Amino acid sequence: MVRPAAVEHGASVIDLAARLASLPQPFTAADAASVGVTRHVLTRGVSHGELVRPSRGIYCTAPVWRASSPGARHLLLADAVLRTTPGAVASHHSAALAWGLPMPIDAPxxxxxxxxxxHLTSRALSPARWHxxxxxxxxxxxVRGGHQICRPDRAVIDCLRELTLPDAVAVxxxxxxxxxxxxxxxxxxxRWQRRWPGITRADEGLPLLDGRRQTWLESWSFARLWQLGVSLPExxxxxxxxxxxxxxxxDGLWREGATVAETDGLGKYLGQFDGGPSGAKAARRVLAEKRREDRLRDLGLEVVRWTWTDVRRSPRQVVARxxxxxxxxxxxxxxxxLVSRPAVTALGARYAANSA
Structure with a gap:
């Protein structure tokens, strides 16, 4: 059970919540010292459950950290590194996350x-890898806050060089x-990164990219299945x-074989993006999807459907189906x-807005 937000220090009691309210989250021991909180108090705060220490040298108030998703936690750590390291630029998967791109499943x-x-100093924070x-x-x-991140095209190519192929394709x-x-x-x-380490991996992934795919699960699935010898569906x-x-x-169609590919994430049925439905609403979605699949089959199409668990744990069974x-x-x-969707090639307004 979490104790009240106070920690004894000598004869006094320090209200951590009040002292740390003015600090960015997360913060370093040096930040804490600027508001009169010592390392000893930070250690006590962690032991009492008021603080979280996600990495050596970095602290965060427990409510902020526990309320954050894995991607948001990564960005919190990135903020701490960028704020305290002159010349630091978020790159690779960290830059991709900062641009709002998918969190890699096998994220470093x-x-x-x-x-x-x-040049790095001895005070460089531990959660970072320096490229x-x-x-x-x-x-x-x-970007906002004064932080620097790599341009999206640089981040994508860096991810193609360093991440697993399915993760990089999703990004x-x-x-x-x-x-x-x-x-x-x-x-x-x-072309600019010719002869860089891992560039042959980027050469493998680049031809697989397609902006028409609408979810990370589609992208991740089709890339993983491609690794197992399945051609990419349209x-x-x-x-x-x-x-x-x-x-x-x-989601996808193999015209040769008249077969539809459908990837099923829980959000499709559980409505995680619209406030969460009642059981009846979820059931209606399942029935609607069943009717849709029946209509596809009635027209003469085969349908293969899989979930994230299927393609992650038993991909060869998906291939066989x-x-x-x-x-x-x-x-x-x-x-x-059948009507094909045009390929995505135009530069959108989002990039211009973020790079202003």
Missing amino acids: PWVAITLMGG DGELPTHQVVR GDAALGSGLTTAEDLRGMR PQVTVLDERGRFVGCV IEAARARGDLARFRGR
């Missing part, structure tokens, strides 16, 4: 930092789909019936009409 636990013309590599000023953007797809970068920008950044294809009526927009469906399917039996 450290904050990725590239320095601009600086070598040329970083010209035109590849850096200053790249989201960057393209949200208009943060373009295919041309990414190709240009790859993303976000609209299916119309014999009379031209809308049936659905499917896809192969079986594509062997059964035949586009000649399809009685409706």
Whole structure:
């Protein structure tokens, strides 16, 4: 049980919440000392549950830390590193998160930092990994709070070089789909990074990127299945019936084999983005999805559906189901009409707004 927000120090009692209210979250021991809180008091605060120490040298008030998602916690740590290290620039997956791109499933636990013309000191904070590599000023953007992060195209190529392929593809797809970068920008950044470590991994991932995919689960799934020999399905294809009526927009479609790919995240049914539904609302969503799938099958399409757990833990079983469906399917039996979505290439307003 968490005790009241006070810690004894000598003959006095220090109200940690009041003393630390003016500090950024998270903060360092030096920050705490500026408001009269010693390391001893910080240690007592951690033991009493009032503070969290997510990494050596960094503290955060417990309510802030516990209320934060994994991605938000990473950005809290990044803020501390950027605020206390001159010349530090968030890069790789840390820059991607700062741009609002997906949190890698197998995210490295450290904050990725590239320095601009600086040298590390003995006071460098522990949650960071420091990357070598040329970083010209035109590849850096200053965001609110005065922090510096790498430009989106730089962040995506760095992720393609360093992350697992499915994670990197999810980051790249989201960057393209949200208009943060373009295919041309990414190709240009790859040429600029020629001969850099891991660039052959980027060469493998770049052709897989497609901004038409709408969720990280689509991107992650299709990249993982591609690693197992499954060709990429065409993303976000609209299916119309014999009379031209809308049936659905499917996550993916293999035209050869007339097979639809559908990825199922819990949010689709549980409404995590609209306040959370009642059980009845969730049931209606499940029934609506079942009717939609029945209509797709009635038109002559095969349907393969999987969840995050399926593709994460048993991907080869998913591959077997896809192969079986594509062997059964035949586009000649399809009685409706398919409409492809144009590829995403335009630079969106979001990048311009963030780089102003």
